[in-house]
Amino acid sequence: MNPIQESGLHEECGVFGIYGVPDAANLVYYGLHALQHRGQEGCGIVACGEDRVLRRIKGEGLVHEVFDEAKIASLPGQMAIGHVRYSTTGGSSIENVQPFLFHHNTGDFALAHNGNLVNSAQLRRYLEDRGSLFQSSSDSEILAHLIRKDNKERHRPRIFAIREALNMIEGAFAFLIMTQNRIYVCRDKHGLRPLSIGRLGDGYVISSETCAFDTIGAQFIRDVAPGEIITIDHHGIRSNHYSEFQHHFMCAMEYIYFSRPDSNIEGTNVHAFRKLTGRLLFEEAPADADIVVGVPDSSLSAAMGFAEASGLPYEMGLIKNKYVGRTFIQPSQAMREKGVRMKLSAVKTIVEGKRVVLIDDSVVRGTTSRRIVAMLREAGATEVHLRIASPPITSPCFYGVDMSTYDELMCAHKSLPEVKQILGVDSLAFLSQEALFKAGKREELCLACFTGDYPTYLYQRIEEANKDEKN
Numbered sequence: 001m002n003p004i005q006e007s008g009l010h011e012e013c014g015v016f017g018i019y020g021v022p023d024a025a026n027l028v029y030y031g032l033h034a035l036q037h038r039g040q041e042g043c044g045i046v047a048c049g050e051d052r053v054l055r056r057i058k059g060e061g062l063v064h065e066v067f068d069e070a071k072i073a074s075l076p077g078q079m080a081i082g083h084v085r086y087s088t089t090g091g092s093s094i095e096n097v098q099p100f101l102f103h104h105n106t107g108d109f110a111l112a113h114n115g116n117l118v119n120s121a122q123l124r125r126y127l128e129d130r131g132s133l134f135q136s137s138s139d140s141e142i143l144a145h146l147i148r149k150d151n152k153e154r155h156r157p158r159i160f161a162i163r164e165a166l167n168m169i170e171g172a173f174a175f176l177i178m179t180q181n182r183i184y185v186c187r188d189k190h191g192l193r194p195l196s197i198g199r200l201g202d203g204y205v206i207s208s209e210t211c212a213f214d215t216i217g218a219q220f221i222r223d224v225a226p227g228e229i230i231t232i233d234h235h236g237i238r239s240n241h242y243s244e245f246q247h248h249f250m251c252a253m254e255y256i257y258f259s260r261p262d263s264n265i266e267g268t269n270v271h272a273f274r275k276l277t278g279r280l281l282f283e284e285a286p287a288d289a290d291i292v293v294g295v296p297d298s299s300l301s302a303a304m305g306f307a308e309a310s311g312l313p314y315e316m317g318l319i320k321n322k323y324v325g326r327t328f329i330q331p332s333q334a335m336r337e338k339g340v341r342m343k344l345s346a347v348k349t350i351v352e353g354k355r356v357v358l359i360d361d362s363v364v365r366g367t368t369s370r371r372i373v374a375m376l377r378e379a380g381a382t383e384v385h386l387r388i389a390s391p392p393i394t395s396p397c398f399y400g401v402d403m404s405t406y407d408e409l410m411c412a413h414k415s416l417p418e419v420k421q422i423l424g425v426d427s428l429a430f431l432s433q434e435a436l437f438k439a440g441k442r443e444e445l446c447l448a449c450f451t452g453d454y455p456t457y458l459y460q461r462i463e464e465a466n467k468d469e470k471n
């Protein structure tokens with residue numbers, strides 16, 4: 001077995017924070033609701049009251065299941081951070097639900113993280129050798145141990161410790177760190193995960209996605225830059241950088257699949273990006289058909305773009321039951337298979353007797369695509385031409401996305417004709433990498449799951465490869 005086949009199962013999450021607004025926890029509750037698509041397994045809020053006490057409530061489940069009015073009322077204060085979590089194998093226990101809260105004689109602090117560290121195993125060993133005791137198996141906690149000030153440094157501002165800690169970690173991250181009087185906002189130097197800052201009245205808002213600003217009536221100010229640490233306190237906001245290295249390798253899957261269509265990522269609206277990929281997909285791989293059907297919800301924008309460019313009618317040939325969670329983020333294969341059937345239906349009156357161009361955003365395991373194609377045929381579609389609005393996924397993700405293992409990735413070991421046959425389609429085409437740059441109007445993107453070309457050094461991967469060699 002390839003040494004890295006067992007790796008790559010991590011979470012995709014969302015973070016949200018408020019500084020300087022009354023009833024901050026209440027606003028974080030609404031912000032987390034807007035980010036619920038980024039994680040449904042658990043969530044939490046930590047608020048800091050006027051008494052400078054950090055109080056936390058967290059639990060497993062959706063935001064509205066974990067919180068009620070009484071719980072929110074028990075989190076007073078004008079400063080709060082929150083987190084929605086999606087976890088995979090072995091990581092869905094309550095200890096791993098964030099924000100983490102740390103009590104220390106130099107001052108309490110809370111921490112929320114979106115992303116994944118690639119050198120967490122090495123850092124955990126380093127810290128445990130020096131006496132650290134971990135509360136959870138989440139690598140997010142590692143940063144907290146790294147920024148814990150030792151006694152001889154207790155009068156040094158915490159920003160120094162944070163800067164040093166960030167320089168020790170490698171990978172994808174958007175961190176919110178809340179102390180008793182300020183919030184630090186940190187983004188990795190590769191720019192892999194999105195993080196934006198907004199204004200609400202006299203206060204500030206931080207969110208993984210800009211759609212949450214609209215939910216609470218906040219105004220977008222700007223994106224947090226790669227390698228930047230923003231400090232928010234009673235002086236306002238100040239910017240620092242923990243590293244001179246700076247790249248804009250935003251995760252392409254944020255545009256393709258994860259983010260909400262009404263979010264803007266580094267200046268590009270997600271719906272507009274997807275729609276343009278649909279147009280480009282038509283230019284690269286037109287199809288002789290009668291109607292265009294998109295897989296709800298994340299492929300609808302691309303389907304609209306394809307329909308517009310081709311002149312074919314865009315039809316609602318598939319209907320989604322909105323009350324079932326996303327297939328892609330169910331924990332097990334068995335659950336995923338069940339989920340697909342519960343979640344989608346083909347509309348017989350629309351697809352019967354029609355040649356359908358089916359637009360999907362990506363092919364990960366292939367399970368969903370295969371079932372949808374079968375469903376369309378059962379409903380009477382005479383031909384199904386599958387067009388994918390991204391390139392074939394051939395490598396796992398090490399940056400916090402449950403992109404499975406090599407074994408599970410359908411396109412990792414199969415040729416295009418083999419994939420076409422397995423999915424049962426009349427024709428199949430994927431979008432090019434160049435089209436993604438064009439759609440994002442940008443020169444840098446992380447495309448590692450499409451190319452195997454990772455923007456960071458992969459510590460665990462190398463360590464596992466070495467272990468495998470020894471065995």
Ligand code: SF4
Nearest residue numbers: 251252397446448449
């Ligand atoms: S490897 Fe793929 S999913 Fe992971 S960060 Fe890069 S583009 Fe996103």
